Amino acid sequence: MINRLDLRGRSLTARELIEALPRAEVRVEDAAERVVGIIAAVRAHGAAELRDLAEKFDGVRPVNLRVPAEAFKKALLTLDPAVREAIEESITRVRAVHKAQLPQDFVVDLAPGAQVRQRWIPVGRVGLYVPGGLAVYPSSVIMNVVAAQEAGVRSLAVASPPQKENDGLPHPTILAACALLGVDEVYAVGGAQAIAMFAYGARGSEPQDGDILCEPVNVVTGPGNVYVAAAKRLVRGVVGIDAEAGTTEIAVLADGGANADHVAADLISQAEHDPAAASVLVTDSVELAGAVEARLVDRTEVTRHSARVSQALAGPQSAIVLVDSIAHGVEVVNAYGAEHLEIQTADAADVALKITNAGAIFVGPYSPVALGDYMAGSNHVLPTGGCAHFASGLGVHSFIKAVQVIEYSADALQEISTKIVAFANAEDLPAHGEAIQVRF
Incomplete structure (x- = not known):
């Protein structure tokens, strides 16, 4: 079901190690070749092209590319009360963490009459992407919107794919989450075309669009598949981006004392996102590796999205990696630069301090990635594909800029x-x- 990679006894250079580790076959640079044309077409033809692309990729031609006000009201009325309570709790926790992220202005007096001040100023307008496709992500609405709101951004627009089952509008739970956060500028636009719309704006093509459907933004953020990540790479420089947050990844660094059932469950939890999702276990215990393999088989057979999980676990992006020691494992996971990294070792807190490359680090057996996906308070929009070597996850910092003020x-x-x-x-x-x- 899942490949094994044995790195024991091998002395690899940093480059050799990066090349040896599992990665998806479709890379961002490969996807970019397909996305260039989409961006150019949206830039040239606006709303008309957005409708054509929705029909091609989403199987529906939206009448309303911008979601009408009555759709938000309906979504709130039909929202399951238990789901509403969960969304509201998540908003509270994520807001508390992001409020604490706000950096402080400062003043430095270098000499009498020589002063440099630094101010943090929010960008004027942002475009926030919320993926659709195989799952529904109100959690991504929260992660994007709360971070931007706490940064002080005044103009927020959200885009999420249109759904045939919802009359060409985004999923009602997405719309309900937007309503609970006070966001009413939402577009039924998905994929690379949403990124292009945000970066360049889009003219209307139908009376309900108006002359201008969407004004361009200053920053585009949000997770998505490899094509969304490619689009963000291509528009970077026209707009700011958070990071290339593509198809999800989990790496687990574990020793022989880890619970195999916990590890297997966590690997599956991310594999169910997408057939291209990456699930990687790094361990110095052959016994744990075998036990996890067995539990993966058992759990995959009974999970709802069994076929999707099986494909993700069997893909070239997933593997169990055997290492000589936990110290060797630290070297390996730092080379991998996972989006999500779990540490399930006897001294997990100490090991976590040695990690330099990860989007987010989950310490100990009771801090699973699924906690971070919803309600830890941290942000789940994180760099993938090794971008954690140089990029941070989404946060208040994604929406502010430092301006220095000099007065002599x-x-x-x-x-x-x-x-x-x-x-x-x-x-x-x-x-x-x-x-x-x-x-x-």
Whole structure:
């Protein structure tokens, strides 16, 4: 069901280790070749192209690309009370964590009359993508919207794929979550075309669209499949992005004391997202590896999305990786750079301190990834495909920018004027120095 990769006794360079570890066959750069045309078409033809692409990819041609107000009211009225309570609890916890993320402005006095201040300013408008397809993700609405709201963003737009079963609108639970968060600008647009719409805006093509369907945004965030990640890569520079959050990944670093049933359940929990989802166990225990393999078979047979899980676990992106020791395992998971990393070892808290590359780290047997998906308070929009080597997960920082404010008096500038002139001359930029000298 799941491949084994034996790294015991092998001395690999960093590059060799990265190349040896399991990865999906479809890479972001491969997907980008297919996405370029979609972005160009949406940019050129706006709402008309968005409808054509919805018909092609989602099997429905939306009448209303922007969700009408009455759809939110209906979604709230039909929302299961237990689900509403869960959504509201998640909002409370995620908001508390993200409120604490807000950085502080500061002032530095370098000399009398020489001051540098730094302000954190939210971007003006953001586009938040919520995936659809094989599952429904009100949790992603919460993760995107709460982070942007706590950053102070004033204009928020959400896009989620249209559904044939919902008259061409996003899933009602998505709409209900938006309503509970006070978001009423929501578009029935999915995939790479949603990213293109946010980046470039879209003109209307039907009377209900208006002349402008969607204004362009400053930042695009949110998870999705590899094609969404590719689209975000292609529009980066036109807009800011959070990270290339593609198809989900879980890595579990475990020793022989870990509970095989827990580990198997956690690997399956992420495998059920998508046939391309990655589930990786890194362990120094052959016994645990065998026990997890057996439990994967048993659990997969009875889980609802058995076929999807089986395909994900058997794919080249999933494996059980045998290592010489937990220290070796730390080296391996740092090379892998998982979106979600669980530490299930005897000294999990200490091991977690040695992790440098992971979107989020889940410490101990009672901190499973599923907790982070919904209600830990942390954000579940995280970098995938090894991007955790250089990127962070979604947070308040994704929606703010630092602006430095410089204020010097005449005396403060004159005190260092000769040093500035010396610098300018050394760089053969004499006009820089002259811009200082002319003031005195």
